[in-house]
Amino acid sequence: MRSYRYNPKRKIAFFILITVLILGLLTYLKIMLSHYTTEKASQITLAEQYIIMAETMADGLDKLTYEQVLTDRQYDYNHDMIKQYLAEFRTRINALYVYTLAFDETDVAKVLVASMPPGVNDRIMGIPCTVPPKQVDKAKHGQSYYTNVINDPNHGLYISIGVPFYNDAGKQLGVVAIDVDMNHLQVIGHEVVNSNRLILLVDILFVALLLSVIYTFHRWYRSSLKHDLVESETMYISEMSKILQSIKAGRHDLMNHLHVLRGLMDMKMYDRTNEYLKQISIDTRTLDLSTRIKNPVLMVLFQTKWQQAQTLNMEMTFDIDESNFSRVSSMDLVKIFSNLLDNAIEAVGTYEGDLPKSIHVMCKTVGSDYLFAVQNPTLLTAKDQRNWFQHNYTTKSKETVLRGNGLMIIKRTVDKYEGHIRSQYEDESVLIRITL
Template sequence: MNSRRQLLFLVTSFTILSILTCSKLVLTYYSTGNATQTTLAKQYITIAQDMAAGLDKSAYERFLQTKQPDPSIIQYLEEYRSRIHALYVYTLLLDDTDVAKVMLSAVPTESELLPIGSPCTVPPKQVNQAKDGLEYYTGIIQDKTHGVYLSIGVPIVSESGKLLGVMAIDIDASQLESISQEVINSNKVVFTIDILFAVILLLAFFVLRKWHKTRLKQDLYESEQMYISEMGKVIDSIKSSRHDRMNHLQVLHGLLTLKKYDRATEYLKHLAADSRALDLSMKINNPVILILFQSKWELAQSKGIEMQFETDTDEYSKIESMDLVKIFSNLLDNAIEATEVYEGKLPRRIVVTSRSKGVKTVYTVENPAILHAKDQKNLFHTDGYTTKANPNAMRGNGLSIIAKTVHKYNGDIRFRYDNETVKIQITL
């Protein structure tokens, strides 16, 4: 199932990558074509402005009045047309319609002369620009008669500032597509690098995703191991309590059978004092931590160790329960084991406290122990280090699990050993 999902992920990712890459190629193709058209149009607009500036305005105004072609103006247009290799060079008349009329023109020798007053194929948008006294250029125009071309125009203004018409140039656009293709071909290396970069990003994402899943599996495995270990201890505690309860019931049954009621009453009093359950239900709202502390308290009681809790109500609700279990399960197991073998003069007591410190909480476990200098140095600084003579794998990694969990929350661990007392303080 996982292999199929990974294959589906790779196929989907490469499909999306291919679509994006093709989209970029298409976009580049059209943007290159538009950029080429714009560059070419602006180049010819400059030429048209020179033509309009050098035109004999008086002669052109006479032509507009008489409608009789002026050979000098036609020669002027032809000289420019030949020099700039344009398809057509001509002037336009603007009237109240959206259609401009051709007036004087210079055309190739193989083409027919454009009749005066014939409609022009310049689109209405550009015609209206010209009426406002603005220069214009069109997109590529496909015409059955005149072929594929690009048209530009600039206003012709008299000495008095009157708009006389438009100086227009039609440029052969059949080569623009090949120019765009040449630009794309020249950028193949760039496109290849872009594709490789995208593939590397995809592979990096895939690797990071696998690493993240591996980390999650490892954390889940550690949590499961911790859960199994703690559940086993709880079950053992229940079995031990059941066994003790049966023994006490048998003793009471014997005393009652012998009608030693005073002895039975006294035995019940001692039994009630010795078997008081740890009441943390009013102090801890987190049920997972409550059960953990209850089981550790019962374990400590069974070994003759006193365990005290000094805690506030909500201090165990700010961190994920399983992370708190990882921390306290290992801390309390180590404290119980160290206190069990302690042979000094201090009382066999473990104290667990939690105190608020601004937005953070300080958790402390304190117990008696005898540690050598080597133990003090390596306890929280060497992975798998333990003070026990015959450590197993799980217990040897207890302190490293605590350190890793605290690091997850950018917390702080402080270890202090003084006068045969170990104090471990964790700030989260």
């Protein structure tokens, strides 16, 4: 059985292929839509122009002569007079056919008089016309019409327009119809497509640029997410290591106490054993933060740091209200206070001044803001104070994984919440205040 290996490059290639196919399809659809709308707009514009020509033709038609043709329906002098009139207009407007239509009770119009191009049989009186029933109905109700493009085997593409005309008494005599060649519309459509090639190319480049920006942003987001994950894992491992060290130190002390107690019991020094147990009770101080801190992650962190400070003979006090500080994620709270307290513990551990070796921690809600602060004694040079939040800067001589980056991690976390961070150094005491 073959095992499947995840290949990110294959996924990216597949994404690019799908994107190109979609882009090609959208471009093709845009070209077709542009071609169609151009042809449709040209068709409507041309039809409206020829409707005006047909109205002019209908106004100049000899109605009395035409009524005689309508009554006789013969190829006679009256028919020839009307035909000559239509032929003059056909030549002038460069139309395929110019003719008149007569109606009956059906939805089929019939040709009465027609002017055809040379060589085409124009003796077609009474022959049904190809005008669709919908347009025939419009003409019967006194409305002008134009058809969609008709594909004729002999004459190619054309549209037919018609205008009803009336005698002096207002009686409808028929329709003046014109068939207009539309083969040139294909040429117009191709010209439009050709003229839009540059625009289409710009569209493609724009989409390609947009995809590049999205891909770059995606890569940046994944890189940022990976960086945060590595940072969080590093801090988690560091804190777990400190917890284990605290447990080991506590176990070591417990074993020593048990050995002493066992020795006293073996020697039957019961009074001395009782005094030793009382002394252990006095010296073993614990900090119960479970009822004071609503955020469990923050509670565990403070408990661990307090125990760490106790093993180093430092005092750590807390001023905390009952807020759970829910607007800040637990991981970000750990990033802030873990680095602040680690720096404070290291600073107090190397401090040789006259101030007590104590660390004071504050977590309060002031209005709609959170106020976090850590104060401890330390000795800082002017250079230390200037470069306090510079990347990779440290006041320690020995580097660790997080050394030199702790305050930068704090600063990035504070910036994430659009907060403010202030540092104050006075009389060998440093105070860092964070407002979120």
